[in-house]
Amino acid sequence: MGLFDKLFKKKNTQKAVSVAQPQIFKPKKTVEELWCEVSKQQNPCLLKDIPYPSNYPQFKFNLNPLRTQAVIESSIPCECCGKIDKYSYIAGIDHYAKKEVPEIKNLCLYCIYNGEAIKKFGGAFTDKSFIANKTASKEVTEEIMYRTPSFTTWQEKEWLSHCKMPCTYIGQVYIGDLLKMGIYKQVRTELSKTFYYRQMPMTISDIDDMLIDMVEDSSIEGHLFMCIICKKYKLSVDLD
Numbered sequence: 146m147g148l149f150d151k152l153f154k155k156k157n158t159q160k161a162v163s164v165a166q167p168q169i170f171k172p173k174k175t176v177e178e179l180w181c182e183v184s185k186q187q188n189p190c191l192l193k194d195i196p197y198p199s200n201y202p203q204f205k206f207n208l209n210p211l212r213t214q215a216v217i218e219s220s221i222p223c224e225c226c227g228k229i230d231k232y233s234y235i236a237g238i239d240h241y242a243k244k245e246v247p248e249i250k251n252l253c254l255y256c257i258y259n260g261e262a263i264k265k266f267g268g269a270f271t272d273k274s275f276i277a278n279k280t281a282s283k284e285v286t287e288e289i290m291y292r293t294p295s296f297t298t299w300q301e302k303e304w305l306s307h308c309k310m311p312c313t314y315i316g317q318v319y320i321g322d323l324l325k326m327g328i329y330k331q332v333r334t335e336l337s338k339t340f341y342y343r344q345m346p347m348t349i350s351d352i353d354d355m356l357i358d359m360v361e362d363s364s365i366e367g368h369l370f371m372c373i374i375c376k377k378y379k380l381s382v383d384l385d
């Protein structure tokens with residue numbers, strides 16, 4: 146079942162409940178009200194607060210891979226170059242187009258950046274079909290596919306775009322991250338536009354209800370992106 150089928154089902158289920166307890170007008174929550182609820186969590190935020198060293202490869206479409214869940218500190222050698230680096234990319238290589246790709250668990254960021262890992266093992270870090278902007282140039286598309294650290298998802302991956310360009314990946318987030326970064330309202334507005342364009346309009350209250358569940362051990366996962374042109378933030382939601 147696709148993500149939007151699931152969301153639609155979830156939304157319908159919520160509607161069914163509200164028949165028994167009619168709510169004629171449900172106002173959207175203020176950011177303060179949301180933070181009040183979310184801050185009671187043991188781990189309200191997920192994005193790691195690790196600065197990215199300037200002497201490491203700089204990825205245009207993933208500004209700080211150390212903040213994501215796909216890169217960890219490790220002493221295991223890179224499976225491509227055999228060297229031990231402080232950081233290891235553990236999200237693997239996906240095999241698309243029915244091409245056999247070995248299961249790769251550890252890659253250094255250098256072998257991703259210079260394209261050696263994909264040259265050696267085949268596959269892609271992100272498949273072309275997951276890049277939302279189908280008009281992106283071949284150069285940009287291939288940079289994301291073959292030379293940019295990606296991330297793991299339950300359902301199909303979605304690499305968002307804005308201002309006619311693929312966005313840069315920020316990382317997996319909880320609702321707490323969005324509130325702490327002061328971008329909750331912006332993300333919610335962008336998300337409501339996305340649902341509208343996908344002919345699945347959701348009210349702002351519906352989106353609040355969905356995002357308030359985006360916490361530790363929940364069945365909703367959020368991946369945050371930022372437009373490289375206008376710097377607006379966008380969220381991709383994934384359901385277990």
Ligand SMILES: [Zn+2]
Pocket residue numbers: 223224225226227228252253254255256
């Ligand atoms: Zn390497």
Ligand SMILES: [Zn+2]
Pocket residue numbers: 307308372373374375376377
């Ligand atoms: Zn933009």
